[in-house]
Amino acid sequence: MAKTNGLCLGISEQEARLKDYIEKTGRDPSLLLSYLQEAQEIFGYLPEEVQVIISKETGIPLADIYGVVTFYSQFTLVPKGRNSISVCLGTACYVKGAGDILARIKELLNIEVGGVTEDGLFSLDATRCVGACGLAPVVLINKDVYPKMTVDAVEEVLKKYRNKEEPGE
Amino acid sequence: MESQQELEVVKTCKCACRGTSDTRITVGLATCGIAAGARHVYDALLDEVKKRCLDNVKVMQTGCIGVCRLEPIVEVIEPGKKKVTYVSVTPDMAARIIEQHVVGGDIVKEFTVRLDTGGETADSAITSIADTEFYDKQRRIALRNCGIIDPESIEDYIATGGYLALKKALTEMRPADIIDTVKASGLRGRGGAGFPTGAKWSFAAAEPPGQKYICCNADEGDPGAFMDRAVLEGDPHSVIEAMIIAGYAIGAEEGYIYVRAEYPVAVSRLKIAIKQAEEHGFIGKNILDSGFDFKLNIRLGAGAFVCGEETALMTSIEGKRGEPHPRPPFPAVKGLFQRPTVLNNVETFANIPMIILEGPEEFASVGTEKSKGTKVFALGGKIKNTGLVEIPMGTTLRTIVEDIGGGVPNGKRFKAAQTGGPSGGCIPASHLDTPIEYESLVAIGSMMGSGGLIIMDEDNCMVDIAKFFLEFTVDESCGKCAPCRIGTKRLYEILEKITEGKGEMEDLELLEELAVHIKENSLCGLGQTAPNPVLSTMRYFKDEYIAHIRDRKCPAGVCKALLKHVIDPDKCVGCGMCAKNCPTGAITGKLKEKHVIHTDKCINCGVCAEKCKFGAISKG
Numbered sequence: 001m002a003k004t005n006g007l008c009l010g011i012s013e014q015e016a017r018l019k020d021y022i023e024k025t026g027r028d029p030s031l032l033l034s035y036l037q038e039a040q041e042i043f044g045y046l047p048e049e050v051q052v053i054i055s056k057e058t059g060i061p062l063a064d065i066y067g068v069v070t071f072y073s074q075f076t077l078v079p080k081g082r083n084s085i086s087v088c089l090g091t092a093c094y095v096k097g098a099g100d101i102l103a104r105i106k107e108l109l110n111i112e113v114g115g116v117t118e119d120g121l122f123s124l125d126a127t128r129c130v131g132a133c134g135l136a137p138v139v140l141i142n143k144d145v146y147p148k149m150t151v152d153a154v155e156e157v158l159k160k161y162r163n164k165e166e167p168g169e
Numbered sequence: 170m171e172s173q174q175e176l177e178v179v180k181t182c183k184c185a186c187r188g189t190s191d192t193r194i195t196v197g198l199a200t201c202g203i204a205a206g207a208r209h210v211y212d213a214l215l216d217e218v219k220k221r222c223l224d225n226v227k228v229m230q231t232g233c234i235g236v237c238r239l240e241p242i243v244e245v246i247e248p249g250k251k252k253v254t255y256v257s258v259t260p261d262m263a264a265r266i267i268e269q270h271v272v273g274g275d276i277v278k279e280f281t282v283r284l285d286t287g288g289e290t291a292d293s294a295i296t297s298i299a300d301t302e303f304y305d306k307q308r309r310i311a312l313r314n315c316g317i318i319d320p321e322s323i324e325d326y327i328a329t330g331g332y333l334a335l336k337k338a339l340t341e342m343r344p345a346d347i348i349d350t351v352k353a354s355g356l357r358g359r360g361g362a363g364f365p366t367g368a369k370w371s372f373a374a375a376e377p378p379g380q381k382y383i384c385c386n387a388d389e390g391d392p393g394a395f396m397d398r399a400v401l402e403g404d405p406h407s408v409i410e411a412m413i414i415a416g417y418a419i420g421a422e423e424g425y426i427y428v429r430a431e432y433p434v435a436v437s438r439l440k441i442a443i444k445q446a447e448e449h450g451f452i453g454k455n456i457l458d459s460g461f462d463f464k465l466n467i468r469l470g471a472g473a474f475v476c477g478e479e480t481a482l483m484t485s486i487e488g489k490r491g492e493p494h495p496r497p498p499f500p501a502v503k504g505l506f507q508r509p510t511v512l513n514n515v516e517t518f519a520n521i522p523m524i525i526l527e528g529p530e531e532f533a534s535v536g537t538e539k540s541k542g543t544k545v546f547a548l549g550g551k552i553k554n555t556g557l558v559e560i561p562m563g564t565t566l567r568t569i570v571e572d573i574g575g576g577v578p579n580g581k582r583f584k585a586a587q588t589g590g591p592s593g594g595c596i597p598a599s600h601l602d603t604p605i606e607y608e609s610l611v612a613i614g615s616m617m618g619s620g621g622l623i624i625m626d627e628d629n630c631m632v633d634i635a636k637f638f639l640e641f642t643v644d645e646s647c648g649k650c651a652p653c654r655i656g657t658k659r660l661y662e663i664l665e666k667i668t669e670g671k672g673e674m675e676d677l678e679l680l681e682e683l684a685v686h687i688k689e690n691s692l693c694g695l696g697q698t699a700p701n702p703v704l705s706t707m708r709y710f711k712d713e714y715i716a717h718i719r720d721r722k723c724p725a726g727v728c729k730a731l732l733k734h735v736i737d738p739d740k741c742v743g744c745g746m747c748a749k750n751c752p753t754g755a756i757t758g759k760l761k762e763k764h765v766i767h768t769d770k771c772i773n774c775g776v777c778a779e780k781c782k783f784g785a786i787s788k789g
Contacts, residue, residue, distance in 0.1 A: 028488075029488050030486065030487050030488040030506075031488060032488035032489075033468070033469065033470075033471050033485065033488060034468070034469070036471070037430070037469060037471065060488075064489075067490055068488070068489065068490055071473065071490040071491065071647075072470075072471035072472050072473050072491070073471070073472035073473065074430055074470075074471040074472035075471060075472075089392075090392030090393055091392040091393040091549070091550070091587065091590070091621065091623045091637070091638075092392070092393045092549030092550050092555075092621075092623050094392075094637055095550045095551060095623060095625055095629055095634075096550065096551075127431070128390065128392060128431070128472070128474060128641075128645075129390070129391070129392035129393060129394070129395075130431050131200065131389065131394070131395035131398040131431070131432060132200055132201050132204055132237070132395065133237075133393050133394075133395055133547055133549035133550075133555065133621075133623075134201050134236075134237020134238055134240075134395070134547075134548075134549060134555040134556050134557070135201055135204055135205065135237055135238070135240070135555075136549060136550075136555070138204070143433070145200065145203070145204035146204070147201070147204045147205055
């Protein structure tokens with residue numbers, strides 16, 4: 001099964017997985033956030049087609065679903081890179097220079113915050129506080145947490161992901 | 170777990186096991202520990218123990234020990250001996266600890282805890298974190314089990330007295346007794362606003378019987394705050410036990426824990442803990458033969474700071490955009506799904522089991538007259554000992570910053586302590602002797618908040634900090650009410666103007682006027698407190714605002730648009746390196762003569778200062 005940034009519409013396996021989850025949990029409108037989180041896990045992002053699936057399965061109007069998707073920052077309407085970089089800009093990280101680290105990453109990858117590199121390898125976000133303030137400044141790449149990050153260490157860390165055979169694991 | 174007798178049996182058995190000849194080695198495996206590489210250390214310790222066939226040595230995981238900066242932290246607890254704390258442990262060090270200390274009986278002194286506290290350098294004779302000033306000034310109630318028990322073991326929780334409070338509540342107390350006990354303890358909400366917990370429970374209990382809910386606010390959105398994360402990752406059962414007790418007290422048979430998705434370790438440990446509690450019969454039907462049923466659900470947040478506000482949180486659980494509702498009606502009357510609901514913060518709940526089990530007097534004996542008990546603070550920023558501390562209310566800020574925190578590193582000067590996150594304010598050095606209490610912090614222009622405590626030094630610009638907080642608030646405003654949606658944006662724009670050197674003196678009046686208007690007219694706590702960072706920095710650091718506006722200078726050297734690089738003629742030898750490297754040709758001067766930077770061409774890139782070998786170029 002071909003995989004392009006996680007999304008394969010029309011492939012019955014992914015759709016079935018989502019529909020199955022919605023059915024198993026009772027098609028409960030109050031579980032909309034859970035359905036969207038599951039859908040984003042399966043498809044990688046939440047294009048209109050996926051929102052339509054959820055609308056049809058739950059009866060929630062598409063406009064309401066769109067309203068929820070655009071309200072919460074966890075949800076994305078566009079595909080992310082295979083490796084998702086998040087620079088924490090919480091207060092503790094900010095006073096310890098997280099802004100300079102973000103600038104360095106932007107410079108090295110030539111993308112803005114919210115953007116994806118041309119080869120789809122990296123996407124960059126600035127996050128809210130992730131709660132590891134004792135180890136500020138903190139950068140997350142996928143589920144890896146990099147504590148006490150410095151501007152000089154950025155290039156080496158990014159190289160690690162370039163060199164990996166199966167990026168984003 | 171079908172009966173109370175079985176609960177006692179497990180407790181006795183586990184206590185006995187804990188008291189035997191087993192040596193315990195605990196490894197801090199909360200998010201900070203994992204980020205610092207503690208999993209590899211844990212694996213290395215397990216390997217060594219297996220290799221050497223040490224049957225009476227148990228390696229176990231634990232939650233946050235408190236000194237995040239020193240992770241990975243490993244503690245060796247031998248029966249009858251004081252525990253030894255090893256810090257910044259690597260897998261190689263782990264092997265040596267086993268060989269030299271656990272097998273050989275000789276503590277590896279050079280790996281043990283070193284903490285500068287109270288203005289003094291570390292005492293090398295200390296080998297246990299419990300003996301450092303960092304710890305002995307603390308009083309751990311909410312964090313009593315964190316760093317001690319394995320958070321993924323309900324047996325460990327029971328062995329230290331867990332679920333005995335629930336047993337007492339369900340079998341020896343009536344709901345009204347529980348509420349009276351909580352009232353008598355003086356416990357106030359630890360989420361930031363400090364509303365009396367007992368009173369809140371009594372309002373919901375007074376509503377007619379029917380569907381009611383208990384909610385736990387585990388959204389912890391304040392930047393710089395990680396107190397709740399530590400409790401959820403280190404002692405999740407304490408929250409679960411408290412929620413069941415609360416349910417019994419108000420007549421609610423269902424609860425929701427709303428936890429932010431950015432805390433995956435906390436979510437995972439909570440799920441494990443709930444499953445274990447269900448298997449042991451603490452959640453489900455007819456708990457401990459009391460006839461009381463309780464069901465507990467987890468809901469994940471999706472990245473919206475406003476969902477930490479109680480009505481917005483409930484709207485989010487209902488599957489909608491997290492927009493707050495006007496109050497009244499208050500959630501205790503009409504909350505989740507329009508039913509009576511009690512919502513409390515994680516730390517508030519974490520205090521409940523102790524209050525129920527030991528009675529309210531013990532808790533009320535700690536703290537001050539109006540602020541009872543303790544408060545957990547997440548110490549971060551420009552401070553030597555970053556980490557988590559729990560101190561009795563009434564402790565001064567100075568004690569936390571200097572004695573426990575060890576002061577500001579790198580010889581820099583303390584400038585301000587920021588409490589309350591984006592809702593709070595900056596406290597200058599002149600107020601360091603303020604005791605930590607709800608009312609006293611409000612009086613000096615800040616607030617308790619959830620517990621984030623960020624220290625700033627002379628290199629932080631207070632106007633820039635105010636702008637930083639407003640940028641956050643503008644982004645997180647839900648947009649429902651005009652004063653917050655439009656007002657915070659205007660506040661931010663004025664601050665941006667000032668930090669770019671385009672401010673005017675009238676802007677200061679405008680900031681104050683806008684701030685008051687937003688505070689008085691916003692729908693929820695986010696908007697009502699958003700102007701606080703501006704108001705408090707203007708109160709204590711007005712000179713910095715004036716310097717930005719009148720003199721077009723940033724005294725702390727942060728606001729890039731206001732920095733000017735300047736050559737000190739006394740130090741300049743005329744080597745020409747600066748001029749050679751200047752990308753805009755802004756520097757002129759003859760060889761061996763003083764050089765000069767022309768500010769109209771200077772873009773403040775700083776290359777000249779980097780290249781100058783004589784330290785003649787500085788920015789200011």
